Amino acid sequence: MNTTYLVCALATIVANASAAFADFARARFVVANATELGLNTSLIPALGALKAAGACGMLLGVLGMPVIDIAAAAGLVLFFCGAVGIHVRERVFRDIAPPIVYLAMAGSSLALALAN
Numbered sequence: 001m002n003t004t005y006l007v008c009a010l011a012t013i014v015a016n017a018s019a020a021f022a023d024f025a026r027a028r029f030v031v032a033n034a035t036e037l038g039l040n041t042s043l044i045p046a047l048g049a050l051k052a053a054g055a056c057g058m059l060l061g062v063l064g065m066p067v068i069d070i071a072a073a074a075g076l077v078l079f080f081c082g083a084v085g086i087h088v089r090e091r092v093f094r095d096i097a098p099p100i101v102y103l104a105m106a107g108s109s110l111a112l113a114l115a116n
Contacts, residue, residue: 005112009062009069012105016055016076019102023048037090050079054106061113070113076106 022030023044034041054076061069080103087096 002112002116005109005116006062008105008112009058009073009109012073012076012109013055013058013062015102015105016051016058020048020052020055023051033095036092036095037086039086050075054079058109066113066116070110073106073110073113077103077110080106 026041026044030044031041034044054072057068057072057075061067061072080099083099084096084103087093087099
């Protein structure tokens with residue numbers, strides 16, 4: 001396991017765990033964003049669970065289960081592709097940067113996990 005992969009994976013884990021926590025806490029900005037995107041706010045905990053599952057899977061990968069890490073990173077890539085797609089579909093570009101950053105982090109983690 002190289003240092004670049006480890007740093008990238010840990011950053012992705014922390015970012016997604018934090019985002020999941022915000023979803024579970026129904027933070028004001030999360031609810032406002034979901035409403036602006038036309039999402040039913042009752043979906044917020046499920047979206048948080050997906051982020052948390054991705055973070056947990058990547059943590060397992062860092063701890064020595066690389067197949068789970070690859071699956072979790074791929075799942076996060078798909079999740080954030082969907083998030084970016086919803087922003088584009090709804091033409092909500094004011095706050096599109098966070099899902100793009102999360103997508104880049106998950107994509108980088110996936111690429112580095114595959115390279116390991």
